Amino acid sequence: MPRWEHGSEERLKQAALELFQEQGFEDTSAVQIAERARVTTRTFFRYFRDKEEVLFADADALKETLVHDLLQAADVSEPLRAVTRTLAGFDWGRLGSRESQHRRNAMIAANPRLLERELVKQHQVADGLGDALRRRGIDPDVAELAAGAGVQVFRTAYQRWLAGDDDTDLTTMIETVLSSLAVLVPGARSRPG
Amino acid sequence: MPRWEHGSEERLKQAALELFQEQGFEDTSAVQIAERARVTTRTFFRYFRDKEEVLFADADALKETLVHDLLQAADVSEPLRAVTRTLAGFDWGRLGSRESQHRRNAMIAANPRLLERELVKQHQVADGLGDALRRRGIDPDVAELAAGAGVQVFRTAYQRWLAGDDDTDLTTMIETVLSSLAVLVPGARSRPG
DNA sequence: ACAGTGATGTCGCGTCGTGACATCAGCTGG
DNA sequence: CCAGCTGATGTCACGACGCGACATCACTGT
Incomplete structure (x- = not known):
């Protein structure tokens, strides 16, 4: 060849x-x-x-990487945390400077068709992560929900990181958003410390 | 006129x-x-x-209805439950028989473009419900996550209901899926009863 | 030198979606 | 009853989209 x-x-x-x-x-x-x-x-x-x-040329490769990382993850006994850890562990700087990612984001938000495509890509990532969790022995329903919620958490954190009002680390941002999820669930108690 | x-x-x-x-x-x-x-x-x-x-002609009206219902909801102190209650409270039979909804679903699943559109519509519903929660005084981040997770829960329950292996009620299905979400959150304990 | 292979060019086609303007039905005030 | 208004639809033209089919050209290994 x-x-x-x-x-x-x-x-x-x-x-x-x-x-x-x-x-x-x-x-x-x-x-x-x-x-x-x-x-x-x-x-x-x-x-x-x-x-x-x-604009989404790298999305598929990104998904593969994330799935691979989750399959290799040390501990998936807490599926949601495993997902957010995987997302936090990825080197997002590889996708360009925060400035350029911000511009890309603005362009997508301004165009319905692009927004559709972005949602699809995120959904595919969630799907892939859910499948990875299942392969790690997690109950199918739990896997799907954990992946969905995890991506959701990441999306919120990512948007806040992009806005860049403060200079908080993306990983910290994820942790913050995740902790606020606890109050959602009936019967949950906030994490100590 | x-x-x-x-x-x-x-x-x-x-x-x-x-x-x-x-x-x-x-x-x-x-x-x-x-x-x-x-x-x-x-x-x-x-x-x-x-x-x-x-295929999504009714989606916008549906969203408005759901938002309206959530704004009128008696209790939103538990945002996620408020969302799922709202979704469970809607008369989904209005959208046609389960059989016809199943056909529609199959058609959408088979076509990437339709899948995109469906995700967008669901996203818009989540957006609307999140906004409704905010207007009910819920913290913005919590509102977004609760709406997202709620729609996620509903989607899972809806798919299972569509599959129709058993004849479980959609409302019951939602409750079942919701309860399994509790195990996801670090520090959560399962609901008694 | 030869055939094989993969990237690109060329051509043609049906579909998509929209702007601009024309038309036609019904209603409305005089 | 006519004139004029208004809203739905038709007509026409256009650029963009996306792909099938085939030709071409560069490079390969033998």
């Missing part, structure tokens, strides 16, 4: 993000992206299902 | 559901739907944003 340059995908992604930044997502067409990357429109759609998918 | 027949919307909806049933969602075009309803394609898109939206 030849060592293809595989330059197109990266160039397309780069071109798309630039154009989204310059003129917004809606007002950027696949044709424009392809032109800037010096390929055909057809080629664009070979690499990306649709325009939306460019 | 004239008493318009307003027949088009209902006819379009009817035609669309028939065609989806007959030949699947993907293989049905807006043109076909419009033809069967004896209107123009343009008219179809005046009533529905897109093909997907036909």
